[in-house]
Amino acid sequence: MKIEDNIETFNSLVKRQGFVWGPSPEIYGGLAGFYSYGPAGMALKNNIISLFRKELRALGFSEVECPIVTPEIVWEASGHLERFIDPVIKCKKCESIFRADKFLKEQMPDAMIDGLSFKEMEVLIKSNSLTCPECDSEFDKIEDYNLMLKTNVGAGNTAYLRPETATTTYLLFNRLSQVLRKQYPLKVFQYGKAFRNEISPRQGVLRMRSFDQFELQMFISKEQEYNLEDFNDIKHNKLPLLDWRLQDKNIAIPNQIDLEDAIEKKILKKPAYAYCLYLSYFLISKLGYPDEVIRFRQHSPNEKAHYADDAWDLEVNTTQFGWVEICGIHDRTDYDLKRHGKYSKQNFEVSMDTNPSIKEIPQILEIAYGIDRIIYTLLETNFNVEDKRINLKLSKNVAPNQVAVFPLVKNKEKIRLLAKKIHRGLLQNLIYSYYDESGSIGKRYRRQDELGTPYCVTIDYDSLEDSTVTIRERDTMTQIRIDISEIPMTIKNGLPKIKE
RNA sequence: GCGCUCAUGGUCUAGAGGUAGGAUUUUGGGUUUCCAACCCAAAUACCCGGGUUCGAAUCCCGGUGGGCGCACCA
Structure with missing residues (x-):
């Protein structure tokens, strides 16, 4: 059977395999701009989120969660009501x-x-x-x-569903400052829903009315912005930067540029902001995008949001929608805390210097990911049609199933029982394993290829004799025979490369 | 929101004033010693509401949703 290598095949795969469904609720005809995640999509999303959480913990970030419903004054202060x-x-x-x-x-x-x-x-x-x-x-x-x-909340008090999570994080500044022991820059992130009443949402999950944000914030002093220790460790990394002057000249190819160079050439002003660009890329690089689909694009001065001093988007090149923003990195200056200080009559001036008599309102650097856009672009850029099969080349870091376990045939009870036992063992080892015994072995491999499962383990007649199984790698379809006890290690490290 | 256009099983589609056909999928069974094999049996659909008509999935109107163009997208 021939499989067409086109976007229609991809779009149907997304629905068929339970990644994304909608507009929801489908049985009532749907409401534009609202989508649901099926089991595969949800597993992918959870894997991305837990990967981010793990990396951020290592970098000294703390997590918070705030209410979605917010009183009007918050958005008056933030400037959103006006804008x-x-x-x-x-x-x-x-x-x-x-x-x-x-x-x-x-x-x-x-x-x-x-x-x-x-x-x-x-x-x-x-x-x-x-x-x-x-x-x-x-x-x-x-x-x-x-x-x-x-x-409305209670007896007619006007409230809003937050249009971004960032602002709700800023409202915690006092508390965070205290609990993080005034170790500036404060590093905090929040993951959650935000809502925008788009006039006419299009492009599926790319412009939803209810969407997931994952936003990192650094509360930082003016001095630290130009002298951040973390920057020194990463300053020689190169990022694909397309600044707005290049865009002005209609150049679409970004420069691969060393971050220290970018500062010297005044493409970027502040080392701390450059660090944020790096950090945004660092997390994304864990997810398995091909290198050539990623770029940073700077906002032109009139494209920037009302709060931003500098703004770059991390973009992914897609077949269906062109360059798509998956992350915005904003230098929000002291705008937010100044405004919230004024409207709430709080004093957000703190001493961030070695000299305790100098007080200032912290600057905020923000890294805002759109999780739904990450999921869409990751699926699309990892989608491949090969000879008679769909291969979703998801990284094993994020694939919905890390491994699938099959009995070679289902009418041999001993083989089935051993397969199920191995499957349960893997689950106990905290490896996301999926058991399947229906259909021919080839069909089961194809099913997993479509879900992006990196490895399949098959239990056959020899397994009963010598406790070995075959493990098959998705991308190369090569198989090796290993001992049952070696399965977790092999999944972790990959198959040994076969010398040619 | 406007204009054009489209809407048929889970997915992809054929058809068209007389109640739906295929492919794939799914389920049960058989067969099977590794890449969508085969055999048997079964399941599942005309977006929603109204109108015209003896009869509407088909024609008309409205709604909802999708695509494209315009507008919108801090």
Whole structure:
């Protein structure tokens, strides 16, 4: 049977094998922008998260978790309320929609638009008899389109589902400072759901209304930003950097550049920020992307978020959607703590220097991963159609099943029992093993190839005699015979390379 | 949100005013000493609501969802 090597085959695999389903709830027709993970997708996600957790613990990061529902004032302080609510005008006749402020700026380049209230903008539209550019009809009154999902708490208190996890982490600054014993920079991360009421979500899991963020924060002093010890250990690593000046010249190929060089050449300002770029790449590099699909792209000055001094995206090149942002690295300066200090009437000035009399509001460096985007891009870039088989070349660090165990035939009870015993033994060894006895042996290998399982162990007649089994490697399909006791080690270290 | 277009088993699809066919998948059984083999048996579908019609999965309207273009995407 011929398997087409195209994106349709990939998209159907994602559904068939239970990685991602949706829009959910499918039985009711679905709601755009909401997806569910099936067993394989969830296993993959859990593996990614626990890998990140393990690495971050080694790097001195601590984890927190905050509520999703947040009072209005938080987003007033953070600036999201202002920036996430767009004034929108709709044509009475053709129902075309425009951003009121943008529309006015276009129509009246000389007028001061910023800071006008909805009423004032309406007056301006009326008094200048501005009409719909599509059909020349009148506009309806201005409405707000809120990118944050709103809800009520208790007796009608307005609250919002957080549009990012980062801000909720910042609200813990006092507590964190204390419990992490003022060892600056404070290194913290939070993993959890965030919500955005996208106007028209598209591109599947890449732009969801409910999505998973995994966000690292460093609370750091101005001095440390230019003099971070951790930077020295990694400063000679090279990263594929595409700064905005290159993009301005329509260059799409990033420079592989040594981080110390990047600082000297003023592509990057601060060593601590350069360290964040490195760190973002370091975690991603554990997941098994091919090298050539990764780049860092700097935001142009007018693309940056309202809080950012510098911003780069870690992007992955996909077949279906081109370059996709999987991680944003932001220099948020002291913007957030300044604002939250002001709105909450707290004092966030702390002494971070050796001189205790010098106090300052910490700077924040942020590394924000979109987990759903990682899952999508990882699946797509690892998807391969080979001669008559689909091979999902997931790294063994993250594959849903680390190993599958098969009895060669299912009608020989002794072989079955031994296979099941080996399977249970592997599970007890904390190895994610999957047992399968249905269908021919070849079919079972193919099933696991589609799930990205790196190894398959088969128990045959010889196994009953000498306690050996065959172990098969997914990518090469080579098999060797090993003792049952050697299975865990072989899964960990891989098959010995066969000399040619 | 607008315009165009599409929606059939888990997946991929054929068909079309008279209630659905294939491939694959799944399940049970047989066979099988290592890469989607074979044999037997079975299971599963016309997105939702309304209208036209003797009869609608098919035609019409609306909704929902997908794709493309525009807008949006801090």
